[in-house]
Amino acid sequence: MVSRPRRIADVPRPSAALPSAVPFALAITLVLTACSGGVQGKPGASGVRDPYFPKLGNGGYDVTHYGLTLSYDPATKRLNGTAEITAKATQDLSAFNLDLEGLDVDEVTVGSEGEGADARWNRAGHELTVRPHDDLDKGDTFRTTVRYSGTPETLTDPDGSEEGWLRTADGALALGEPTGSMTWFPGNHHPSDKASYDIKVTVPEGLRAVSNGELKDETTLNGRTTATWHIAEPMASYVATVAIGRYDITRSTTKNGLPVIVAVDPTQAEASKQVLASIPEVMEWEEANFGPYPFSSTGAIVDREEDAGYALETQNRPVFPGAPDTEFLVHELAHQWYGDSVTPRTWRDMWLNEGFATYAEWLWQEDHDGDTADEIFNSLYKGDYYDDPELNEAVWAFPPAKPSSAAHLSDSPVYERGAMVLHKIRQTVGDDTFHDIIGGWAAAHRHGNADTADFTAYVEKSAPDADFGAIWKDWLYGEGKPAKP
Numbered sequence: 086m087v088s089r090p091r092r093i094a095d096v097p098r099p100s101a102a103l104p105s106a107v108p109f110a111l112a113i114t115l116v117l118t119a120c121s122g123g124v125q126g127k128p129g130a131s132g133v134r135d136p137y138f139p140k141l142g143n144g145g146y147d148v149t150h151y152g153l154t155l156s157y158d159p160a161t162k163r164l165n166g167t168a169e170i171t172a173k174a175t176q177d178l179s180a181f182n183l184d185l186e187g188l189d190v191d192e193v194t195v196g197s198e199g200e201g202a203d204a205r206w207n208r209a210g211h212e213l214t215v216r217p218h219d220d221l222d223k224g225d226t227f228r229t230t231v232r233y234s235g236t237p238e239t240l241t242d243p244d245g246s247e248e249g250w251l252r253t254a255d256g257a258l259a260l261g262e263p264t265g266s267m268t269w270f271p272g273n274h275h276p277s278d279k280a281s282y283d284i285k286v287t288v289p290e291g292l293r294a295v296s297n298g299e300l301k302d303e304t305t306l307n308g309r310t311t312a313t314w315h316i317a318e319p320m321a322s323y324v325a326t327v328a329i330g331r332y333d334i335t336r337s338t339t340k341n342g343l344p345v346i347v348a349v350d351p352t353q354a355e356a357s358k359q360v361l362a363s364i365p366e367v368m369e370w371e372e373a374n375f376g377p378y379p380f381s382s383t384g385a386i387v388d389r390e391e392d393a394g395y396a397l398e399t400q401n402r403p404v405f406p407g408a409p410d411t412e413f414l415v416h417e418l419a420h421q422w423y424g425d426s427v428t429p430r431t432w433r434d435m436w437l438n439e440g441f442a443t444y445a446e447w448l449w450q451e452d453h454d455g456d457t458a459d460e461i462f463n464s465l466y467k468g469d470y471y472d473d474p475e476l477n478e479a480v481w482a483f484p485p486a487k488p489s490s491a492a493h494l495s496d497s498p499v500y501e502r503g504a505m506v507l508h509k510i511r512q513t514v515g516d517d518t519f520h521d522i523i524g525g526w527a528a529a530h531r532h533g534n535a536d537t538a539d540f541t542a543y544v545e546k547s548a549p550d551a552d553f554g555a556i557w558k559d560w561l562y563g564e565g566k567p568a569k570p
């Protein structure tokens with residue numbers, strides 16, 4: 086009998102509501118740019134046609150770096166921000182869009198480093214359309230600076246879960262999967278455009294601001310504390326975070342010298358002490374299973390349960406709602422390889438995140454005197470994995486590679502059935518080749534983006550003699566429960 090493990094999908098999580106996108110006015114842009122000299126640029130697209138969020142992200146440029154300077158006061162709930170966005174034009178551009186939900190835009194300039202010219206801009210829904218003074222040529226690297234302010238919004242999804250800017254008991258917490266990061270900074274908010282970041286946050290003295298990457302500086306002046314975080318490796322905006330509150334921040338290193346930065350809400354200190362002490366051990370086990378860790382620091386952010394509500398694999402250090410158990414830690418840290426480093430090309434490829442992170446839990450259990458992955462697989466197939474028959478049935482609701490709608494991206498077929506796909510591959514190729522495949526996959530797309538077709542091609546190349554046709558057809562793309570386990 087297989088014990089029922091904690092199911093991550095039990096935790097309420099955002100189910101992907103996007104504020105209604107109002108069509109934005111480009112007509113005026115077209116008319117005005119028609120008379121600018123040199124190359125005739127066109128406006129960049131207002132979305133990248135994600136199958137679930139067509140207006141998310143923007144076309145015509147590729148962001149390489151975000152420099153965010155923020156200040157936030159929980160007492161007034163106001164955020165003041167400056168976003169310096171360095172990007173490369175991928176077409177001649179007369180105008181381009183950024184995604185920004187709520188907040189007031191105070192000024193936009195576009196230019197090269199240090200010398201920006203005032204740009205015109207207008208807003209419609211979450212589309213901020215910027216028309217630079219001069220057209221941008223394909224290949225140009227340009228810097229857009231947006232000054233903005235206001236009270237950041239929390240996006241409430243149909244299932245009642247929340248993302249974006251969450252106000253907490255002692256501050257705020259930014260969670261961005263799948264669309265929420267547009268509530269606290271303007272940008273190209275689609276997972277396909279990853280960039281490095283510098284995030285500088287000023288908060289009232291006594292509070293701390295925790296983010297991704299490494300803490301480069303923390304200075305208190307005139308009753309305000311400024312923390313400067315640097316994120317060198319490419320990051321998708323949905324795993325960017327800022328956590329503001331009363332945190333105890335501790336820094337240690339793993340055996341091979343990787344910084345471990347852990348921020349814990351003092352109310353969670355006692356309960357999370359032991360599990361957080363196991364981060365180096367979990368990291369070592371994951372490196373042995375998935376290959377070299379892709380980032381320059383690790384850790385965790387532990388907030389109160391009522392503040393976060395669900396966990397998120399924010400880059401370098403996942404956010405947890407209260408003290409996690411070890412498997413939960415294993416899951417979120419596994420996402421650093423699968424999700425944060427190898428990032429889905431679109432939201433349809435979400436099972437490449439959750440299937441892997443769930444399978445990481447199974448492998449951990451198998452290696453630590455728990456149920457084997459095979460036992461878990463069989464129990465799910467048989468339908469006695471969960472106590473609730475409805476949950477057992479829900480595993481078969483839709484194919485992992487084709488979620489039925491944006492509202493179901495975080496459902497069980499993406500998690501458990503996604504993991505079952507990986508187990509089918511393991512059964513087909515054997516443990517050694519399977520080990521090579523999961524590590525090789527992480528290495529092949531390190532710091533990049535990948536989709537399901539990339540994955541199936543990679544698996545086929547790794548085991549040229551095996552036939553995966555039925556696995557893809559029945560387990561990955563097929564509706565309903567496959568006829569055979």
Ligand code: TRP
Binds near residue numbers: 099263417495
């Ligand atoms: N990715 C998170 C995890 O598995 C869960 C999650 C948080 C999520 N927010 C989401 C899943 C939004 C889908 C959509 O740990």
Ligand code: ZN
Binds near residue numbers: 093416420438442
């Ligand atoms: Zn996950």
